[in-house]
Amino acid sequence: MSATGSSTIHTAACLIIGDEVLGGKTVDTNSAYMAKWCFSLGINLKRVEVIEDDESDIMEAVRRMSNRYDFIITSGGIGPTHDDITYPSIAKAFNLPLKLHQEAYEKMKKLSKPHPKQPNFDWNVDSPALKARLRMVELPTDESRDLSEQFIFPKEDLWVPVAVVNRNVHILPGVPLLFQKLLDGLKPHVIPRLEGKETHRILISTPLPESEIAEYLTQLEAKAKPHGVKVGSYPRWGLKRNTVTLVGKDKDYLESLVAEAEEAVQGKRVSKEDELDEAEKKL
Numbered sequence: 001m002s003a004t005g006s007s008t009i010h011t012a013a014c015l016i017i018g019d020e021v022l023g024g025k026t027v028d029t030n031s032a033y034m035a036k037w038c039f040s041l042g043i044n045l046k047r048v049e050v051i052e053d054d055e056s057d058i059m060e061a062v063r064r065m066s067n068r069y070d071f072i073i074t075s076g077g078i079g080p081t082h083d084d085i086t087y088p089s090i091a092k093a094f095n096l097p098l099k100l101h102q103e104a105y106e107k108m109k110k111l112s113k114p115h116p117k118q119p120n121f122d123w124n125v126d127s128p129a130l131k132a133r134l135r136m137v138e139l140p141t142d143e144s145r146d147l148s149e150q151f152i153f154p155k156e157d158l159w160v161p162v163a164v165v166n167r168n169v170h171i172l173p174g175v176p177l178l179f180q181k182l183l184d185g186l187k188p189h190v191i192p193r194l195e196g197k198e199t200h201r202i203l204i205s206t207p208l209p210e211s212e213i214a215e216y217l218t219q220l221e222a223k224a225k226p227h228g229v230k231v232g233s234y235p236r237w238g239l240k241r242n243t244v245t246l247v248g249k250d251k252d253y254l255e256s257l258v259a260e261a262e263e264a265v266q267g268k269r270v271s272k273e274d275e276l277d278e279a280e281k282k283l
Contacts, residue, residue: 007070009194010070011046012044012045013045014045016074017086018050028050031050055088058089062093062094072168077174094140094165099139101138105137111157111159154186154189197249198249199247199248200254202255202269204244204246205269206266213265220260220261232246233245
């Protein structure tokens with residue numbers, strides 16, 4: 001199921017790869033961006049994992065996710081250094097060779113800016129620097145399949161391709177700016193494969209503590225779940241109001257629950273969580 005495939009996308013998973021995230025050196029913002037991206041498209045993001053730059057961990061995770069979910073994004077580990085092992089690890093997971101992708105290589109040469117610390121770099125001369133760059137365009141390749149389904153260039157101004165392995169594993173860089181651009185660029189490929197039903201979220205701000213509304217929300221969840229509605233409760237520590245959420249794809253049914261929920265939790269529908277904070281501060 002590649003991004004250019006025909007299978008419907010219902011579920012998604014995100015795999016963040018990098019020692020720097022687990023070691024606290026870098027904060028993961030990519031999974032949060034993907035969560036919002038999936039929600040906006042009505043895709044059910046079922047799982048987010050963070051793992052280290054370890055071949056066996058990467059292999060196990062991508063195989064498992066590929067078997068369970070329709071659309072998988074990996075983030076990180078596709079740079080030029082020795083610890084960037086995502087491409088070779090995923091290739092090994094699916095018994096694929098790494099092949100130089102000529103189009104990506106030509107785009108890299110055309111769009112890459114000279115590095116000030118490498119003034120004498122020459123694309124035509126074999127060197128450690130060239131070999132390091134080639135690591136970023138030696139991609140897992142299934143020679144039995146159409147290459148256009150395996151490598152997508154979502155942005156004309158970026159040489160970085162999205163490699164699609166086993167039809168549903170999409171490999172993206174970890175740099176947040178690049179990750180966001182490429183993920184957004186996949187929308188035209190993904191949208192034709194969606195159910196066409198948008199996901200809606202209703203926020204209700206309540207002054208009551210969670211313990212006070214827990215019983216009602218349990219009853220509401222039981223009633224609304226058969227209609228595909230998820231009921232959530234989110235405490236806002238240090239503030240006077242908490243938030244109840246109603247999430248689902250049947251907008252009319254969601255709207256039918258609002259008045260009842262507002263009354264039960266002594267709350268008010270809001271467009272954003274902090275909408276009533278200023279008014280509370282003045283009381």
